[in-house]
Amino acid sequence: MSESWQNSESFAVTNAHMLDAEVLCDVTILVGEEKQEMNRSPVFYTMFCGSLPETGVVEIPDVEASVLRQVVRFVYSGETQVMPESVMALLNAAKKYDIKPLTDRCKSFLEKDLNIRTK
Numbered sequence: 001m002s003e004s005w006q007n008s009e010s011f012a013v014t015n016a017h018m019l020d021a022e023v024l025c026d027v028t029i030l031v032g033e034e035k036q037e038m039n040r041s042p043v044f045y046t047m048f049c050g051s052l053p054e055t056g057v058v059e060i061p062d063v064e065a066s067v068l069r070q071v072v073r074f075v076y077s078g079e080t081q082v083m084p085e086s087v088m089a090l091l092n093a094a095k096k097y098d099i100k101p102l103t104d105r106c107k108s109f110l111e112k113d114l115n116i117r118t119k
Contacts, residue, residue, distance in 0.1 A: 015076040041075065041097040063093050074102045082109040 047054045060068065067089045074080040074094075082090060082105060091106035 013077070016073065016079070019073060019076045041099045043097045044075070063096070064089060067093050071097060071099065071102065074105075075099065080105070082106055084113060087113075 047058065063071075067086060070080045070086070070090055071093050078101075080090075080102070087106050087109055091103060091110070094100075094102035094106055
């Protein structure tokens with residue numbers, strides 16, 4: 001019998017599995033113009049744990065699904081892949097949801113990318 005996902009090496013691995021498998025998801029987030037489904041920032045905390053928490057379906061029309069997926073993956077696991085074609089959208093979402101470590105990662109990526117291009 002194989003080891004269960006709950007006994008993974010790290011908190012991040014377990015959380016990433018929960019995100020991918022939609023385990024314990026209690027909110028549906030519809031994002032972008034297509035309103036594709038998806039499931040830790042002060043903004044998210046207020047949205048889902050504040051005095052008037054969002055429940056059921058939450059619409060976020062100004063962030064594309066692929067970008068919000070990256071944001072949520074970062075929140076769950078501390079990992080995400082910053083790519084040249086999506087870094088600005090990811091940076092904007094990180095700022096919108098007040099996720100400083102992700103904002104810093106995007107800025108660092110841009111600084112390195114600009115240094116490489118200007119050398």
